[in-house]
Amino acid sequence: MKKSLLALAALTAFAGAASAQSSVTLFGIVDANVRSVDNGPAGKLRTQSTDGMSSSRFGVRGIEDLGGGLKAGFWLEGALGADTGGGAPSVGNGGSALTWQRRSTVSLMGDFGEIRLGRDYTPTFLNIVSFDPFNYVGVATIANTRSLNVGSAGVNGDVRANNQVSYFLPSLGGVYGQVSVSAGEGVTSAYNKSYGGRIGYAAGPINVSGAYRTVRQSGTMISDYKIASLAGSYDFGVAKINLIGEQTKYSSAKQNLINGSVVVPFGASSIILAYTRSTGNSLTVTDAYKNSNIGLGYRYSLSKRTTLYANYGRDANGNNAMFTASGAGPTPISTGFTSTGYEMGINHAF
DSSP states (O other), rough: OOOHHHHHHHHHHHHHHHHHHHHEEEEEEEEEEEEEEGGGGOOEEEEEOOOSSOEEEEEEEEEEEEEETTEEEEEEEEETTTTTTEEOOOOTTHHHOOOOOOEEEEEEEETEEEEEEEEOHHHHHHHHTTTTTTOSSSSSGGGGGGOOOOTOOOOOSSSSSEEEEEEEOOOTTTTEEEEEOOOOOOOOOOOEEEEEEEEEEETTEEEEEEEEEEEETTOOOOSSSEEEEEEEEOOOHHHHHHHEEEEETTEEEEEEEEEEEEEEEEETTEEEEEEEEEEEESSSSOOOEEEEEEEEEEEEESSSSSSEEEEEEEEEEEEEEEOGGGGGOSSOOOOOOOEEEEEEEEEEEE
């Protein structure tokens, strides 16, 4: 009897240890709001919208301990339209059904770092979104002033890249970084062969990084598409300051962008103030355009997972610029107008 009990205990312990070696997690964010966008002469548009504080999503991720410090992992993540209950297009892809196009990767991790394969964020986008307190969504984000395509080149994949192979550095005393290459696979369409990388340093209150990416000329493109950026933040405790500088080039077209923001926490609340200025020109219009964006946000945390928020954004367009708050609103729009947007919503993470 004692032997049977010992054997049963040993078997139970072994099963527990085996199950502890692997895990699968369901996760997501549901973000919905009421929004109003005023595009000047084009009029106003009021909507029950989504993604004002962060992108709504649903995902499943897992990790397996292979022993000897080696681990395998996967990550599948799709965009949700919280206002309709359906799938939503992720930035950098179309469609309306729920897909895994926010991220679909498999990884091998160890003391050497991480090797990751699949559709994932590009290094240059990570360098922007990591220092945007509005998480690249809503009426106040840097995204509303950042032109992903300065020359109308038909180059997508700035936010995410298909067929990407990345290597991430292990922990090196605050130094972090990655190198990424995406294969064109002989298809001369939106997702062309590209390569890039990011290197940074984060320790204590400071975080600084730089990134570069080139999308190779292919199909109807007339040159390579190049993006470079420097960004940093410093947390004073009573406030956190972020700075971003970026340049995008495509043939004779170019955009220069600077962004500064401050986040002030107090109790369960925080206030965000941001300013973005972009200048540049397109392939077809030689006169430079200019735009300035002011973003103001408020957050109130009901818990660690649920937050109420309100945002205000104002895009002032000069010369040939036609940027709009939230990147949407009533049309047709014309150059040189001012676009404003308001939104209030709730964000729940699980």
